[in-house]
Amino acid sequence: MMEAMSEQSAVDVHSPAAAQAAELATARKDIIRIATAGSVDDGKSTLIGRLLYDSKAVYEDQYAAIERASKGDYVDLALLTDGLRAEREQGITIDVAYRYFSTPRRTFILADTPGHVQYTRNMVTGASTADLAIVLVDARKGMLEQSRRHAFLASLLRVPHLVVAVNKMDLVDWSQETFEAISDEFSAFAARLDVPDLTVVPISALHGDNVVSQSEKAPWYQGPSLLHHLEHVHVASDRNLVDVRFPVQYVVRPQSDAFHDYRGYAGTMASGVLRTGDEVQVLPSGLTTTVAAIDGPRGPVEEAFAPMAVTVRLADDLDVSRGDLLCRPGNVPQATQDLDALVCWMADEPLRPRQRLAVKHTTRTVRAMVKELTYRLDVNTLHRDLEAGELGLNDIGRVKLRTTQPLFVDDYNRNRVTGRFILVDEATNATVGAGMLPPHR
Numbered sequence: 001m002m003e004a005m006s007e008q009s010a011v012d013v014h015s016p017a018a019a020q021a022a023e024l025a026t027a028r029k030d031i032i033r034i035a036t037a038g039s040v041d042d043g044k045s046t047l048i049g050r051l052l053y054d055s056k057a058v059y060e061d062q063y064a065a066i067e068r069a070s071k072g073d074y075v076d077l078a079l080l081t082d083g084l085r086a087e088r089e090q091g092i093t094i095d096v097a098y099r100y101f102s103t104p105r106r107t108f109i110l111a112d113t114p115g116h117v118q119y120t121r122n123m124v125t126g127a128s129t130a131d132l133a134i135v136l137v138d139a140r141k142g143m144l145e146q147s148r149r150h151a152f153l154a155s156l157l158r159v160p161h162l163v164v165a166v167n168k169m170d171l172v173d174w175s176q177e178t179f180e181a182i183s184d185e186f187s188a189f190a191a192r193l194d195v196p197d198l199t200v201v202p203i204s205a206l207h208g209d210n211v212v213s214q215s216e217k218a219p220w221y222q223g224p225s226l227l228h229h230l231e232h233v234h235v236a237s238d239r240n241l242v243d244v245r246f247p248v249q250y251v252v253r254p255q256s257d258a259f260h261d262y263r264g265y266a267g268t269m270a271s272g273v274l275r276t277g278d279e280v281q282v283l284p285s286g287l288t289t290t291v292a293a294i295d296g297p298r299g300p301v302e303e304a305f306a307p308m309a310v311t312v313r314l315a316d317d318l319d320v321s322r323g324d325l326l327c328r329p330g331n332v333p334q335a336t337q338d339l340d341a342l343v344c345w346m347a348d349e350p351l352r353p354r355q356r357l358a359v360k361h362t363t364r365t366v367r368a369m370v371k372e373l374t375y376r377l378d379v380n381t382l383h384r385d386l387e388a389g390e391l392g393l394n395d396i397g398r399v400k401l402r403t404t405q406p407l408f409v410d411d412y413n414r415n416r417v418t419g420r421f422i423l424v425d426e427a428t429n430a431t432v433g434a435g436m437l438p439p440h441r
Helices: 002-006 016-028 044-054 060-069 086-088 117-128 145-156 176-190 225-234
Strands: 031-038 095-104 107-114 134-137 163-165 196-203 250-251 266-268 273-275 279-283 288-296 300-303 303-305 309-314 326-327 334-345 356-361 364-377 394-408 420-424 433-434
Touching: 016 134, 031 044, 031 145, 031 176, 044 095, 044 107, 044 225, 107 117, 107 163, 117 145, 117 433, 134 145, 145 163, 145 176, 163 176, 176 196, 196 225, 273 288, 288 303, 288 364, 334 364, 334 420, 356 394, 394 433
Parallel strands: 031 107, 031 134, 134 163, 163 196
Antiparallel strands: 095 107, 250 266, 266 309, 273 303, 279 288, 279 326, 288 300, 288 309, 334 394, 334 433, 356 364, 356 420, 364 394, 420 433
């Protein structure tokens, strides 16, 4: 059985097959990050378990283990993702669980994010890097307040593609009217949120209908199955290939006999395309030079683009260190010490004006002070509370910060890497907030 499954490309995250699949996908630029969200008991974990099982990403011993742990008269696939004991006991998702699986077309990184309102911070964590978000809706209950909240958070975090999976269709006898009512209501709400791409799919995660292959139980539905949509959704054009942004993470100086004079600047391309011979400007110094060479993990490459990790060599010996940024001279980010950001607060101790924090933005860390809390946002009603004096745990609000040194930023809408930052408590070194820089209105 194990041999048969390995022949069908069963992918476990720790196996050599997974490493090879990830390597191939990286070479093809074909990794897609997905965040799932939904209300409690909508079936998120069951859906992810179904995707893992039906795409042959579960080994026989794993399946046997969850078969033994299942309490009902069916195999509870949710146990594949709900790994914490508290999650299994309560039947809910608490932490963000990352799962990896692969098909011949793509490698998927799935973040199973909690549905509870008290875990908004976990949803923000999982969706901040996602290419696509799946919001589950229970066909019996329709759109709930939490469904609206998750759609709003996905749009706030600029997730380019949104999929609404109307789950438990088997419990409403695959009613076309029920599905279309939910689809119309969600589409009307999404129209207010600036969602660029919305797809609605009727599924039954428990039985696997319309998850991996199309189901005969919904002859009225002519669209693709969920996995088919995930395999074919076009994400390459979502990446910013215009603005060259290369935050320097590490200065490579081997000083060995083989590489006596080697000096390179290692980091991950945040956006844009960088080629050998391109003129670049170093921030904050403002000095310009040209790219002498670009080294990838397996040797020199002619060009680098997001999200490649490379080492850039420059034609001139300039003073470049960690936290500096390479860009094109005619296309530079904004240098500012005043951040006007939407902040999701993640600590028990509230955020208040005059508070001092550290701001980590790309590879640069500076100290900052909270100047003002403009408003607190109600993510359920989109109401702005202008009288709010603090942000509590899981609250989102508009905050003005003043930093001790300039940061090189873009609008989050244009660049999700240089448009975001995290807030760190200097005393404990704990991450206490996540911020996004929206366009000024």
